[in-house]
Amino acid sequence: MTSAVRHAQPDQGNPHALDALCAVLRGENVPISAAVVEAAREHEMHLVLAAEQLARVEAAGVRTSLAATLREAATADLFRERELRRLLELLAAAGVDALLLKGAGLAYTVYPAPHLRPRGDVDLLIAGADLEAADRALRDGGWLRVVEQDNAWVTTQRHYVLGGAPSFAEPLDLHWNIAVPRVFADAVTFGELMSRAIPITALGPRARTLSAPDALFLACVHRVAHHQDAANLLWLWDIHLLASRLSDPERAFFIGLAQARSMRGVCARGLELAFARFATASAAGLIEALGPVAGAPEELSASFLGGGMRQIDSLRDDLSLVAGWRARVAVIGAHLFPSRRYMRSMYPGWPTAALPLTYLDRIVRGAPKWFRRPGD
Secondary structure (H helix, E strand, O other), X not given: OOOOOOOOOOOOOOHHHHHHHHHHHOOOOOOEOHHHXXXXXHOOOHHHHHHHHHHHEOOHHHHHHHHHHHHHHHHHHHHHHHHHHHHHHHHHHOOOOOEEEHHHHHHOOOOOOHXXXXXXXXXXXXXXXXXXXXXXXXXXXXEEEOOOOOOOOOOOEEEEEEOOOOOOOOOEEEEXXXXXXXXXXXXXXXXXXXXXXXXXXXXXXXXXXXXXXXXHHHHHHHHHHOOOOOOOHHHHHHHHHHHHHOOHHHHHHHHHHHHHOOOXXXXXXXXXXXXXXXXXXXXXXXXXHOOOOOOOOOOHHHHHOOOOOOHHHHHHHHHHOOOOHHHHHHHHHHHHOOOHHHHHHHOOOOOHHHHHHHHHHHHHHHHHHHOOOOOO
């Protein structure tokens, strides 16, 4: 049985060092010890710390190491940017409009320099109708598609790696919805986001990313929809930066979007966590505006808050949003019986004649995971 990919969250490590790190990022004059720098590295905030507070790092050896890491990140980003420009040009030449999402988009808009926003991949959003055209363009450009579940009932993204690429090249996540769980997938469409998109001139004339309110909406949704409401410090810093730069009209638009798409609780939760860590100045008003509405029905998206969401719970929510028993059977069948190509990749040592048994083995082995809570 399949499941959404979940990135491992950093261990809390030394809570005192983490608290001190957040105080430093809030602008407080607290010592920056080796433990604070280690906490920053663990939570992928070390580049921001180095760029803003390097001179205040107490230990000379730690300061030297952190400075070297910052230089290496800046150098690697020059090569990453070149490949990113080539990728966007490749899609544009095929007539495919694309939007940079999440880390890559934020790196060029709300961070002082793009290399200060660590990221493990590039997330691009396209229209569903352009999926096959994008796939052909990527393959012609040397991108290799990862063998994975590809049924549209199960996933809303494809993954690619650049063939023969150096170590700094980023894998690609190609999305046609903003999230996999159905309650979030169509909360805002590609067409809507594209109509409000902003340019990234550093990446060429066709490079676009989300407007600030749309990016804040997605930042709040992403950590809940795919990552069990995890209080990942880097994602909360993203939310902090985005919320801090909204204009009054953008704040009003963000609030209206969260309300209209039944994501008030999800958006308020991200802002609350960011405020708790970084004292985000504009968060309080946004949180208040996103509070519960008397007499309004409970938001289905709220079931994802607090973590502890089992795969079977997510499937149940998906089924509740699918009309008709045939469609529900199709959803369940897509999870139980992925493509033959996928199964051959998962069971490479099994003979073709035994392929039906691979499905049985997968179901039996995978079933317990669907009823297990994260961390169990």
